Amino acid sequence: xxxxxxxxxxxxxxxxxxxxxxxxxxxSPSRPDxxxxxxxxxxxxxxxxxxxxNEVASSQPILxxxxxxxxxxxPGMARQSSFRSRSxxxxxxxxxxxxxxxxxxxxVLSLVxxxxxxxxxxxxxxxxxxxxxxxxxxxxxxWSLLWPVQLLILRVQKRAEPWATFWRRHVWLVRTTAQMVExxxxxxxGPGHHHVHHHGHHHQPSSPLADNIVxxxxxxxxxxxxxTVAGLSWYVAVSMTSPSDLTAIYNCSAFFAYAFSVPLLKxxxxxxxxxxxxVAVAGVLVVAYGDAGAPEKxxxxxxNNGTNTGAPAENRLLGNLIIGAGSVLYxxxxxxxxxxxxxxxxxxxxxxxxxxxxxxxxxxxxxLTVLWLPLPVLHILGVETFALPTGRVAWYLFLSVxxxxxxxxxxxxxxxxxxxxLSSVASLLTIFIxxxxxxxxxxxxxxxAALLGGxxxxxxxxxxxxxxxxxxxxxxxxREVDIAGSDSEDD
Numbered sequence: 105x106x107x108x109x110x111x112x113x114x115x116x117x118x119x120x121x122x123x124x125x126x127x128x129x130x131x132s133p134s135r136p137d138x139x140x141x142x143x144x145x146x147x148x149x150x151x152x153x154x155x156x157x158n159e160v161a162s163s164q165p166i167l168x169x170x171x172x173x174x175x176x177x178x179p180g181m182a183r184q185s186s187f188r189s190r191s192x193x194x195x196x197x198x199x200x201x202x203x204x205x206x207x208x209x210x211x212v213l214s215l216v217x218x219x220x221x222x223x224x225x226x227x228x229x230x231x232x233x234x235x236x237x238x239x240x241x242x243x244x245x246x247w248s249l250l251w252p253v254q255l256l257i258l259r260v261q262k263r264a265e266p267w268a269t270f271w272r273r274h275v276w277l278v279r280t281t282a283q284m285v286e287x288x289x290x291x292x293x294g295p296g297h298h299h300v301h302h303h304g305h306h307h308q309p310s311s312p313l314a315d316n317i318v319x320x321x322x323x324x325x326x327x328x329x330x331x332t333v334a335g336l337s338w339y340v341a342v343s344m345t346s347p348s349d350l351t352a353i354y355n356c357s358a359f360f361a362y363a364f365s366v367p368l369l370k371x372x373x374x375x376x377x378x379x380x381x382x383v384a385v386a387g388v389l390v391v392a393y394g395d396a397g398a399p400e401k402x403x404x405x406x407x408n409n410g411t412n413t414g415a416p417a418e419n420r421l422l423g424n425l426i427i428g429a430g431s432v433l434y435x436x437x438x439x440x441x442x443x444x445x446x447x448x449x450x451x452x453x454x455x456x457x458x459x460x461x462x463x464x465x466x467x468x469x470x471x472l473t474v475l476w477l478p479l480p481v482l483h484i485l486g487v488e489t490f491a492l493p494t495g496r497v498a499w500y501l502f503l504s505v506x507x508x509x510x511x512x513x514x515x516x517x518x519x520x521x522x523x524x525x526l527s528s529v530a531s532l533l534t535i536f537i538x539x540x541x542x543x544x545x546x547x548x549x550x551x552x553a554a555l556l557g558g559x560x561x562x563x564x565x566x567x568x569x570x571x572x573x574x575x576x577x578x579x580x581x582x583r584e585v586d587i588a589g590s591d592s593e594d595d
Contacts, residue, residue, distance in 0.1 A: 200576040206453045207521040211530055214514035219537050221507035223545070228501050233493045236339030237482060241475060242501070243508040244332065248468030250461040250513045258458075279313070281459040284447045286319045323444045324466040330437040331467070332475060337430025344423025352392035353427045355535065358528040359385050360435025365525055368443045374575070377525065380568035384529045387560030391535055394553020438524035446520045449579060453521055460516040468509075526572045532561045 225239065255274065262270050280292040338354060362381050365371040445463050447456050482488040493501050519527045536558030539550040550558075 197577055197580075199580045200573060203453050203521050203576065204573060206457065207518055210457075210514040210517045210521070214511050214518060214530075215533055215537055217507045217510035217514065218531070218534050219541055221504050221511055222534070222538055223541060224500050224504035224507065228493070228497055228504060231497050231500075233491075233497050233501065235488055235491070237336065237478060237488055238490065239501070240332065240335050240339065241471065241479065243505050244328075244335070244475075244512075245468055245472040246505045246509040247464045247512050248472055249465070249509055250468065251465035254458065254461045254513075277455065277458060278462055279316075281447050281451070281455055282316050282320055284451060285445060285459070286316055288448045290448060290450050320445075320463075320466065323440075324463070324470050327437060327440050327445060328467045328470045328475075330433050330440060332471070334430045334434035334437055337426050337433070341423040341427040341430070344419045345427065346420065349392070349420065349424050350427055351535070352389050353424060354431050354434070355388045355532055356385055357431045357434040357438070358525065358532060360432050361438045361524045361528040362435075364436055364439040365442075365523065368439050369524075371523075371525075374571060376571040377568060380564045380571060381525065381529065383567070384532055384561050384564035387557040387564060388532060388535065389557070390560060391539075391554050391557030394551065394557060435524075435528065438519060438528055441516065442519055442524050456520045457517050460520040461513050464513050464516045467512075522572055522576075526565075526568055529561075529565050529568050533565060536561060 228239075258274065259270060283292045284290060334357075338350070341350060359381055362371075362377070366373060441463075447459060479490060483490040492498070515527060515531070518530065536554070539554045539558060543549050
């Protein structure tokens with residue numbers, strides 16, 4: 105839809121419900137900012153330009169309807185002109201660097217927290233409290249604390265702001281981001297408005313708030329089930345197959361994440377990304393099978409918690425099939441989360457981070473309220489007798505659960521900011537880091553195969569990081585060119 109313009113250089117093209125207002129403002133130099141205080145429309149791009157919690161710093165939310173867009177809050181003409189004077193390539197590099205800077209912080213946090221969690225959980229299980237499903241229930245249930253902790257941090261940052269204003273803005277931010285997630289568009293609807301989406305020849309209005317809540321509840325359910333079954337497969341297969349098979353097959357989830365990303369996320373098959381994933385999987389195989397004659401030791405992986413019996417596998421084929429299904433489901437979980445629970449490309453990193461932790465809390469609440477049901481069943485059947493840990497074991501379990509929640513929040517943010525493929529390969533770095541940690545704790549150096557395989561994973565991660573950075577820059581540049589082209593056509 106062509107938009108009328110006020111012909112002012114360096115100013116985004118805006119209009120209100122009455123095009124005559126725009127025409128009068130262009131002819132009246134004494135009232136150059138007549139449209140700044142009005143509720144109108146803005147382009148989807150401007151909604152995501154601000155970052156973090158300051159996106160909602162204005163006293164009134166920026167809303168849109170099906171007929172006219174609201175203007176974004178602008179600090180001033182000088183800043184706006186400077187922004188638009190940049191080339192699309194420069195803007196794209198700036199946006200990609202900002203996103204990668206946030207992602208790097210959460211990558212380091214996720215690797216450190218997972219390493220600590222793995223070592224603590226291994227100690228707990230070796231100390232005699234080997235309750236696989238109960239540990240899984242407690243660790244995933246702890247994710248419910250992500251949103252309250254995040255809210256506390258945001259509140260400390262905005263402590264000078266009245267609570268009512270702070271809470272209203274936070275709720276608005278989460279709610280409008282949920283609308284972005286459902287509609288896959290950066291425009292959001294105001295109260296009482298319905299944004300019209302075109303699917304072929306059918307016009308479908310966006311869902312009201314109640315339907316949006318139903319959508320998020322449905323997404324939370326099937327994402328959590330996929331995650332839980334994938335994590336539980338590790339505990340089921342751990343006594344049926346060898347630790348090397350367990351490590352190698354489960355960590356092939358990076359390959360399946362890439363495979364699912366092509367149809368679900370519409371990713372292009374790139375030679376450099378495919379090569380990086382293959383090198384990473386090969387590195388895992390080297391770590392798992394490089395020392396065929398050496399004594400087995402526990403391997404890494406997400407949700408494995410260092411669980412290992414070290415005993416010879418009895419039903420190896422069945423165990424490999426079970427852990428193979430878990431590997432597929434974990435790759436699917438990452439892609440499902442990115443596709444159905446993350447805001448679309450172009451959303452600011454701050455908004456994406458806040459919503460990632462909010463959705464992580466939804467997973468935790470679903471786990472606590474629904475997935476407790478197998479606990480009494482397992483107890484009655486004698487498969488896993490319920491018993492709470494005590495003493496030092498309970499303290500170590502508590503620390504492990506806290507570290508798992510930290511890892512989960514960081515990992516969800518990492519996927520939201522980058523891609524499931526990069527995040528999955530990044531998680532493989534924990535194999536090398538855990539091996540080095542064991543060396544530091546036990547004094548036993550890692551084997552040559554562990555060093556070689558770990559080096560391959562590091563190289564693969566570096567290659568994939570560069571490929572993902574280039575891809576993000578290209579997408580941002582394409583988006584800048586599209587917006588600039590749209591504005592020039594309207595002129």
